[in-house]
Amino acid sequence: MRISVPGIPQAILSAVSSAPQVSRSEAVERIAAFIKPGNVAVLTGAGVSVDSGIRAYRGHDGRYMNPNYKPILYHELIDKTAKGHAFRQRYWLRSYLGYPPVRDALPNPTHYAVAALQHANFISRLITQNVDGLHHKALVTKAHAHWPPPKLSSSILELHGTLHRVHCNRGHVVDRGTFQDWLSSANPSWFAYAQEMERMGTQPRTNPDGDVAVEHLGISYSDFQIPDCPACLLENHTNTVHKPQVVFFGESIPQSVKEASYDSIDSSDRLLVVGTTLATYSAFRLLKHALDTHKPVMLLNIGPTRADNITGVQKIEYPTGSVLHDVTRNVLGIRAVEDEIVREMLESGIVRPPKDTDDRAPRAAG
Structure with a gap:
């Protein structure tokens, strides 16, 4: 049986990104404007957990x-x-x-920014490829009474399961x-x-x-x-x-999860993709489905992704941790100060990335 680990096509890795360079303030404004209409589905990947000390598979290239x-x-x-x-x-x-x-591992400011937007009902559905459970921690540690287990399980879809x-x-x-x-x-x-x-x-x-x-x-x-x-x-x-x-390589995503992921896109008005190269097809096909159903799509990630240069995808190249906190404050306005739960979320989060993220020196296969 031959099963290959999913990757980004070499042509994309070698290409120069067409995403326009924008200032940090412009990035914050553009992402906030994308989120403000509400009913946003968010798809996250390993990049959002790096500041929590969990190493990503891929570097900025x-x-x-x-x-x-x-x-x-x-x-x-x-x-x-x-x-x-x-x-x-x-x-x-x-x-x-x-x-x-x-x-x-503890949630970082990106997890809490997303949690605050969920709590404030701007994010209607969160789909994560991560198996670390940090999105759950960010919600329940600050808003437990508002997010009992049934509501939590219906609001966060773990596309690739949980450890x-x-x-x-x-x-x-x-x-x-x-x-x-x-x-x-x-x-x-x-x-x-x-x-x-x-x-x-x-x-x-x-x-x-x-x-x-x-x-x-x-x-x-x-x-x-x-x-x-x-x-x-x-x-x-x-x-x-x-x-x-x-979900291991070579294993199919459960049909119920696959259907729920499509339902999340269908029931939302737009898709925000955060901290992922979209190398796995299970994630990439959700972006394709959003485009096929004429949903606006924005991608926030550093470095090449499988969605680069696809018509209809707005790409902003910034580390998630450097902008999402201010994006959330921009979207929520005075509520970011007056809502006690939101304020506590936006004051929370560790920033403790791996000491040497780039680990390309040869070492044992694994």
């Missing part, structure tokens, strides 16, 4: 920052043979060590914290290593999907134990085939 990037594919992860078990040992050891930084839940191949679901505890109990030596790593502040580089490279430690994956699903054991089945509720 649109190319992978790890040239050896080689994810485990869906068919490899769910393979029931010994070969599949080895793939899962590799995946779960790396993910076990890489998940805590994603779990502990925060795990399921076995027989459908039993468990929250990721519990699954991490199972892995710790099954692997006491790795638990001790993880504790020491956290104490020393030597967390390995973490990708947006929670994966880390550990080959430099000189370890073998073969001793990593994957626990049986307790619910399956109660049904007299032994089952160690688990995966996070993330």
Whole structure:
């Protein structure tokens, strides 16, 4: 089976962007004017989480920052043979060590700016490709009473799933914290290593999907134990085939999610795309659908994207964190001061990007 990791065509990477250079103040005005009519669908990508310390896959030139990037594919992860078990040992050891930084990450000003616009009903639907859950954190930490779980789940669509839940191949679901505890109990030596790593502040580089490279430690994956699903054991089945509720390369997006993503575009009046190269077709086709249905489309991103030079797409090249906070203040006006929840949101957010975002020096595939 041949499955390629999605990318941006070389012709786009090599082309000079046609997006006009504008001043920061003009960028703020243009984006605010786009949002002010309301009923906006927003599509976000990895770029919005960089200020939270979560590394993006691609740099400002649109190319992978790890040239050896080689994810485990869906068919490899769910393979029931010994070969599949080895793939899962590799995946779960790396993910076990890489998940805590994603779990502990905090929303940045971009997340809170988007949350404020959602709270103020300018953004009617948020679609995110990110699996880190930071958009949820930004809403519930400041406006919990206004965003109970049913409203939250209907307002944020996780296009590629979430790292925060795990399921076995027989459908039993468990929250990721519990699954991490199972892995710790099954692997006491790795638990001790993880504790020491956290104490020393030597967390390995973490990708947006929670994966880390550990080959430099000189370890073998073969001793990593994957626990049986307790619910399956109660049904007299032994089952160690688990995966996070993330859409892997080679896996189809659930039909219900696909339909919901199209419904989000159809029920909105315009589409704002933020912090993504649109390399994956699942995201790019939403932009195409918006254009096909004659919706205005604006793209805020630094560097090449798959939508560059497409007629009907207004592109503004600015880092999201440098403009969206002021965009939100512009859109909300006096409400940004008088609404206590909005004011608190706009005063919140960490800015803690990875220390060296560009990681193109060759390292272990992963």
